[in-house]
Amino acid sequence: MEICPFVRLLDWRTLKAADCLTAGQSREVDRFAIEELGISSLVLMENAARSVCDWFSQHVQTSSGEETSFVVRVVCGRGNNGGDGFAIARLLWTMGYAVEIFATHPEAELSPDARVNAALARKLGIPWRELREFGEAAASAQAEDWIVDALLGTGQSRPLSGELAELVQVMNASASRRLAVDLPTGFSADAGPGLENPLTDEPHDLAGLCVRADVTITFVTPKIGMLHSVAREYLGETFVASIGLPEKLLREAVSLQ
Numbered sequence: 001m002e003i004c005p006f007v008r009l010l011d012w013r014t015l016k017a018a019d020c021l022t023a024g025q026s027r028e029v030d031r032f033a034i035e036e037l038g039i040s041s042l043v044l045m046e047n048a049a050r051s052v053c054d055w056f057s058q059h060v061q062t063s064s065g066e067e068t069s070f071v072v073r074v075v076c077g078r079g080n081n082g083g084d085g086f087a088i089a090r091l092l093w094t095m096g097y098a099v100e101i102f103a104t105h106p107e108a109e110l111s112p113d114a115r116v117n118a119a120l121a122r123k124l125g126i127p128w129r130e131l132r133e134f135g136e137a138a139a140s141a142q143a144e145d146w147i148v149d150a151l152l153g154t155g156q157s158r159p160l161s162g163e164l165a166e167l168v169q170v171m172n173a174s175a176s177r178r179l180a181v182d183l184p185t186g187f188s189a190d191a192g193p194g195l196e197n198p199l200t201d202e203p204h205d206l207a208g209l210c211v212r213a214d215v216t217i218t219f220v221t222p223k224i225g226m227l228h229s230v231a232r233e234y235l236g237e238t239f240v241a242s243i244g245l246p247e248k249l250l251r252e253a254v255s256l257q
């Protein structure tokens with residue numbers, strides 16, 4: 001069911017492996033689109049961010065024109081999932097939402113596309129807070145506030161630890177609603193949290209730590225890890241967003257069934 005242009009609700013009842021991508025296949029789609037089709041990775045990132053904002057504007061009404069009554073706290077990691085976050089923060093801010101950016105890394109340590117969007121957010125003067133303030137902000141947040149989880153997406157390759165693990169615990173303990181960009185941080189595209197990885201025979205335990213999202217907006221197709229029965233506890237209501245390329249073509253690219 002098309003929710004808004006390019007975003008459709010995931011129907012758990014009919015979801016099957018043939019509709020899903022692994023993290024590696026997701027990256028192959030990215031590569032194919034950029035190298036074979038010549039679309040820029042920044043355009044893909046902008047399309048991804050735009051689809052999240054389209055969903056947001058359809059489902060989260062701002063009071064018409066006045067200052068919004070709630071805050072959207074966007075927590076950005078250092079890769080392209082974080083890059084989506086910086087772009088989402090910019091788009092929501094231009095749409096009139098009260099936005100605050102929290103970044104885990106300085107611009108110099110970000111992936112190239114994340115750095116472009118982080119620099120743009122800085123230049124536009126989008127409210128940007130110290131990461132060390134996030135704990136207090138999340139703990140005192142209102143129920144109608146939002147946390148946008150743009151820490152890790154399909155690049156997650158090992159269990160969470162240290163600062164990221166703490167951030168995930170703080171996010172989950174907050175009264176805020178939580179929106180996961182592409183995947184909840186801690187949820188592997190290839191295996192649900194704490195579950196065997198269906199794609200390899202060795203245990204792939206991503207530890208019990210995972211963002212419990214109210215809403216997940218994943219790009220291009222659902223991911224294999226979403227097939228697990230416990231997945232929905234972490235993903236919440238899940239939407240699949242196009243990034244502007246015909247899905248049929250992407251299937252050929254990763255020679256999906």
Ligand SMILES: NC(=O)C1=CN([C@@H]2O[C@H](COP(=O)(O)OP(=O)(O)OC[C@H]3O[C@@H](n4cnc5c(N)ncnc54)[C@H](OP(=O)(O)O)[C@@H]3O)[C@@H](O)[C@H]2O)[C@@H](O)CC1
Nearest residue numbers: 030044045079080081152153154155156157158159160182
């Ligand atoms: N076509 C598409 O689908 C599109 C995809 N797009 C977006 O790109 C996202 C994928 O981006 P990405 O490849 O940069 O990886 P991402 O998830 O940002 O991780 C960043 C880095 O974190 C690291 N890391 C790994 N595990 C870790 C851990 N446990 N704890 C700490 N660090 C850990 C690891 O680096 P390492 O430390 O291994 O060097 C990794 O490289 C995707 O989810 C979507 O949002 C859209 O922009 C456009 C269209």
Ligand SMILES: [K+]
Nearest residue numbers: 149152181183
């Ligand atoms: K995420």
